[in-house]
Amino acid sequence: MPGYTALTKTTALIIVLIVVIAAVGVGYYIYTQTAEEKYPSKPITIYVPWSPGGGTDRTTRTIASILQEKFGVEINVLNKVGGGGAATFKAGAQAPPDGYTLTAITIELDIFPWIGTLDITYEDFEPIAMLICNPAVIVVKADSPWQTIDDLVQYIKEHPGELKASGTAQAGVWDIARIAFLKAIGASPNDVVWVPSQGAAPALQELISGGIDIAFVGSGEAKPLYDAGQVRILAVMSDERVEGLEDVPTLKELGYDVAICGWAGLAAPKGTPKERVQILVDAVREAYYSDTFQKFLKDNSFVGKLILGEDFKNYLAQEYEQFGQLLKEAGYAK
Numbered sequence: 001m002p003g004y005t006a007l008t009k010t011t012a013l014i015i016v017l018i019v020v021i022a023a024v025g026v027g028y029y030i031y032t033q034t035a036e037e038k039y040p041s042k043p044i045t046i047y048v049p050w051s052p053g054g055g056t057d058r059t060t061r062t063i064a065s066i067l068q069e070k071f072g073v074e075i076n077v078l079n080k081v082g083g084g085g086a087a088t089f090k091a092g093a094q095a096p097p098d099g100y101t102l103t104a105i106t107i108e109l110d111i112f113p114w115i116g117t118l119d120i121t122y123e124d125f126e127p128i129a130m131l132i133c134n135p136a137v138i139v140v141k142a143d144s145p146w147q148t149i150d151d152l153v154q155y156i157k158e159h160p161g162e163l164k165a166s167g168t169a170q171a172g173v174w175d176i177a178r179i180a181f182l183k184a185i186g187a188s189p190n191d192v193v194w195v196p197s198q199g200a201a202p203a204l205q206e207l208i209s210g211g212i213d214i215a216f217v218g219s220g221e222a223k224p225l226y227d228a229g230q231v232r233i234l235a236v237m238s239d240e241r242v243e244g245l246e247d248v249p250t251l252k253e254l255g256y257d258v259a260i261c262g263w264a265g266l267a268a269p270k271g272t273p274k275e276r277v278q279i280l281v282d283a284v285r286e287a288y289y290s291d292t293f294q295k296f297l298k299d300n301s302f303v304g305k306l307i308l309g310e311d312f313k314n315y316l317a318q319e320y321e322q323f324g325q326l327l328k329e330a331g332y333a334k
Contacts, residue, residue: 039099039276043074046266047092048104049085055220055302056264059132060104062296063266066287084108086118093124097269099276102128105267107173110320114333115171122316125267126277129284130312132297133261133305134218135238136167136177137248139231141207149234149254152214153185160191165214166203170196171332174203174216177237177260179326181216184251184258189330207231218262219245220301237261242303263305265312281309 046064048057061077068075080088085108092103105125112118138149146152156163167174175196179189192214197203200217207215208230215222215231219242225231226245235251236242237260251258266284268277287293288306297304307315327333 039279040071040073042100043076044071044100044102045076045078046102046104047078047080047088047095049080049088049106049108051081052079055132055134055218055262055300056104056106058300059264059296059302060266062293063131063284063287066290066292067283070283070287084112084117086112089118090120092267093120093269095269097126097271097273099268099272099280101269102280103267103269104264106264107262107319110316110323111171111173111176111327113320114324114327116333122267122313122320124270126270126272127309127312127316128266128268128277128280129288129309130263130265130305130307130315131284131288132265132302133238133263134220134303135236135242135259135261136174136216137219137222137236137245138181138234138251139204139207139215139217139222139226140213140234141210142230142232144213144232146234147232149249149251149256152234156182156185156187156191160188161193163213164193164195164211165216166195166197166206166212167200167216168197168203170194171327171330172196173260173262174200174218175330176323176326177216178214179330180258180260181237181251181256183326183329184256204231219303223301238303243298244301261303261305265307277309284308 046060048060050056057079064075064077080091089109095101109122113121140146146155165178175194178192178194182189182191195212200221203215203217204225206212219236222231222233223244226233233245233248235254236245236248237251237258239252239259241250285308324333
């Protein structure tokens with residue numbers, strides 16, 4: 001029966017076609033799943049907003065070398081210095097959200113938007129991990145008349161506007177530490193005058209030479225001069241005492257509830273697949289606790305602090321609001 005034969009052939013062809021389509025679908029699913037499991041399968045680039053040799057750069061390169069060994073793919077650290085870091089943050093946020101371009105973010109990400117030098121925020125990133133959190137310290141000359149933080153507080157209140165302080169540029173992280181300290185003791189941001197500098201090193205030299213009265217800098221930046229007996233550290237602005245400065249109390253111990261640190265970490269562009277972000281979070285956690293990275297922290301007198309994923313994002317959100325309030329009170333932001 002010719003009709004029956006034609007029908008049978010048509011049915012058979014349809015069945016074969018269905019099988020082929022199903023096979024292609026299954027194959028595609030297996031391929032995509034395998035591709036996802038293989039992430040990363042090509043080189044990763046990490047943008048660093050500061051020049052080679054700085055703390056953020058060295059921290060990033062140390063973590064990158066550990067991740068490179070773990071993942072088996074090349075990880076390139078690229079110093080994209082521009083706009084005081086703002087241009088690099090923006091480039092990192094606007095990179096393809098595929099997990100192959102990361103950014104070394106720093107505390108400036110929570111400062112720049114408030115002072116008008118950056119039109120993105122932490123919300124334009126998928127935070128991966130904070131790695132270091134070097135607390136601010138309050139430093140005076142070794143022969144200063146202020147033996148304790150209470151001595152300094154009393155003098156500031158009795159002589160508002162007389163003392164000068166420095167440590168970084170105006171509205172920089174250590175200037176924010178000054179503002180936060182003054183607020184904690186019930187003083188005005190104008191009660192200690194800020195003298196902008198190119199960083200902690202020149203500010204500390206200015207302190208020693210008598211050009212300023214107080215330096216607000218990072219703990220690791222002040223430690224060499226402290227060990228050499230050239231400066232006195234009155235307090236650490238952290239939740240707990242710092243290794244190597246165990247004899248220096250925290251402000252919180254002294255009754256002033258404030259903590260400020262210069263931190264650095266890693267982030268991916270917003271929209272990066274959650275699975276890839278989690279792979280990076282897990283890998284960075286492992287790298288952080290490695291002997292290599294812990295030795296790096298100790299050798300450089302850096303204070304390590306690991307905050308991961310959503311916890312890191314929550315930290316950024318709280319700090320962003322805190323800094324906005326402090327910068328407004330100081331007249332740096334509207």
